[in-house]
Amino acid sequence: MLSNKEMKRLVLMGVAGLLAGGAQAQGLGNSPYSRIGLGEFNPNVGGVRQQGMGGVGLAAPNAVNVNELNPALLYYTNRTTFEAGYNGQYKTVKNASSSSRSGNATLGYLAMSVPLSSKWGAAVGLKPLSAVDYESNSIQDVAGAPTLTQVLKQYKGTGGVSEAYFGQGYHLTKAFTVGFTASYIFGVTDETTSTLVQIANSTASLVRSVDRAQTRYSDFAFRAGAHYRQKVGKDLSLGLAAVHSFGHNLSGQQTVTQEQEDLAGALVGPPTQLRDGRGSTYVPALSQLGISLDNDKNWSLNLDASQQQWSKFTSFGDKGGSLRNTMRLGLGGEFTPDPGSIEHYFRRVTYRAGVSFAQLPYQASGQTLYDRSVSWGFAFPLPTATPLESTTFSLAFTYGVRGNTKVLDGAAGTSNVQENYIRGQLGITLNNRWFIKRRLQ
Numbered sequence: 001m002l003s004n005k006e007m008k009r010l011v012l013m014g015v016a017g018l019l020a021g022g023a024q025a026q027g028l029g030n031s032p033y034s035r036i037g038l039g040e041f042n043p044n045v046g047g048v049r050q051q052g053m054g055g056v057g058l059a060a061p062n063a064v065n066v067n068e069l070n071p072a073l074l075y076y077t078n079r080t081t082f083e084a085g086y087n088g089q090y091k092t093v094k095n096a097s098s099s100s101r102s103g104n105a106t107l108g109y110l111a112m113s114v115p116l117s118s119k120w121g122a123a124v125g126l127k128p129l130s131a132v133d134y135e136s137n138s139i140q141d142v143a144g145a146p147t148l149t150q151v152l153k154q155y156k157g158t159g160g161v162s163e164a165y166f167g168q169g170y171h172l173t174k175a176f177t178v179g180f181t182a183s184y185i186f187g188v189t190d191e192t193t194s195t196l197v198q199i200a201n202s203t204a205s206l207v208r209s210v211d212r213a214q215t216r217y218s219d220f221a222f223r224a225g226a227h228y229r230q231k232v233g234k235d236l237s238l239g240l241a242a243v244h245s246f247g248h249n250l251s252g253q254q255t256v257t258q259e260q261e262d263l264a265g266a267l268v269g270p271p272t273q274l275r276d277g278r279g280s281t282y283v284p285a286l287s288q289l290g291i292s293l294d295n296d297k298n299w300s301l302n303l304d305a306s307q308q309q310w311s312k313f314t315s316f317g318d319k320g321g322s323l324r325n326t327m328r329l330g331l332g333g334e335f336t337p338d339p340g341s342i343e344h345y346f347r348r349v350t351y352r353a354g355v356s357f358a359q360l361p362y363q364a365s366g367q368t369l370y371d372r373s374v375s376w377g378f379a380f381p382l383p384t385a386t387p388l389e390s391t392t393f394s395l396a397f398t399y400g401v402r403g404n405t406k407v408l409d410g411a412a413g414t415s416n417v418q419e420n421y422i423r424g425q426l427g428i429t430l431n432n433r434w435f436i437k438r439r440l441q
Helices: 004-025 071-076
Strands: 080-094 099-117 120-131 134-141 149-171 176-199 208-231 237-245 248-261 272-283 286-294 299-308 326-335 350-364 367-381 389-403 407-409 418-432
Touching (some): 071 120, 071 176, 071 237, 120 176, 208 272, 350 389
Antiparallel strands (some): 080 099, 099 120, 134 149, 176 208, 208 248, 237 286, 248 272, 286 299, 299 326, 326 350, 350 367, 367 389, 389 418
């Protein structure tokens, strides 16, 4: 069992890792769709427990993990809880004519929840909100040129936006709880577009034109949640939940420069600054509904739905292309054969599974693209648990397909992009009972 000192050391190491890497370390492999809008957006689907159930759990209370998905569930925190998640992903990105493989791993999120009273729980944490991670190249012939002339273009982006939050959950009545989360949003994105014109049999030195855009974000955001839980039978309880993440303007400082480089990357002349000023990006509201059925003991079944108004997205005066409103459905559950088993360890293991179906905000030639996935996971409690402290290691996996490879323009050779991915997450959860009142006999 990890001691309190070891627990604190682990948490401090996690904080240092997240702050050192910041939003720059969020990417999990080349994702061409992260070039659009704010990047690959995290739609508030929770941590390792929720990932193993298909990203659901808005109405599913849990006393082991940090319940930051719905701030109203923080009321169910009965012990001080530290949790860290570590992400990994391997994917194949392809279009109608080619494909590539990539992958990465990073520290995903960090959270801590504390029961402040019998009716009040709170949590603080740090997690990624969006990630920009893409690199693509194209070669096109210049029509009408007297000799063979080609334009080589490269698009590259890195960075992202992180969310540091403080949430609270309150027990108002026997069946009803509410919660509220305030977040500080921050991060940096770097995007470049380079163009190289190559003329056949030319002896002139090649010079590449590079446009660079760096944007620094910082602002506040807010989320509210509610949860209703009621007995519907002798051994069954029904949970209903609603969470609303309010739309907000994300202030930013954007610098755009244009440079000339030789093939070795050395500057040819001084850079030209095209823009250096402040602006804002509007992040649209996200509405989520959830329903849960459980037996108050060892299993639960959950259904979540969400909708986000990406058609209202704007960034520094630009509407971000043809973004559309999105919807997402997730169905999942968890089962622990016998939480109190002493002789059979694997009967104390929690088994999770789920499916998810989501629209993507990106549209190509009027086509709606989708993200379909299946998930599964496990929670392994260490056998040295005591009534005062315990440690749980959780694993979650997701296999999914985003987009498709439908040809858009056969003459130009363009098509949609499809991502086949496998994601994994390792979660470490440390529970400890603090603030115990001592009694003198």
